[in-house]
Amino acid sequence: MDYSRDDIDGLLNDKFRDVAQAEGVYDGPNEDAKKFYNLVEEASQELYPGCTRFSKLSFTLSLYLLKCLHGWSNKSFTSLLELLKEAMPELNIPPSYNKTKSMVKNLDLDYEKIDACPNGCMLFRNDHKDDEFCHTCGALRYIKSPEADSELEPSKKQHRVLAKTLRHFPLIPRLKRLFMCSKTADSLRWHDEERSKDGKLRHPADGLAWKDFDRLHPDFALDCRNVRLGLSSDGFNPFRTMSISHSTWPVMLTVYNLPP
Ligand SMILES: [Zn+2]
Known part of the structure; x- marks a missing residue:
């Protein structure tokens, strides 16, 4: 967990290398390039006058990591x-959680929130993004409040509680x-x-399923840079108490191209 200045510079270079290179060719910064320059600017700002251990960006990221690891509230x-x-007062840090979050967002570590049917039938997106109930089982998108929905003003509708x-x-x-x-790009061809x-069996690539897949999809198998993903899922209770019914089900994709 070492966010020294050099690590952050490396991260920025990895994320924005193509943008920085393209910048020499095209006129005027595009959206990605603007984010890049903002981040470079923040990464080069001292945390306090004379500080060499942390930049504004690296300190803010370290603090944000602790918030996530230990479940601190936004407030x-x-x-x-x-x-x-x-x-x-000389400390160069963002004034609030929201400002911190927009900084992290520029690193592309963000996620999208999509409303779902409480029974898991469908997602409320694209053509269905404004729908109020599930098209398969009819379950309501929002948890029913005591007041009738029609009585809510449009501004209050946004704050209704989502079922899932x-x-x-x-x-x-x-x-x-x-x-x-460059390091991970090399490793993707390792298999x-x-x-x-x-x-001998040491890696999914040694297995029959892998070879069978290659036989069925020769076009995909031809280029070893094509990414093979394994999907796994399990439910757990994020609050460590089994007495409440809330559970979270992560669905994770693992890149199988990489060395064990
Ligand atoms: Zn449903």
């Missing part, structure tokens, strides 16, 4: 920032990032170029 995070600033939410971590930007970093092929 408590803002209070902590305010206290730090009051005690050490899907948090989606978009896959494509994450796959892109694997190819932006074909560096794995020892002596017939």
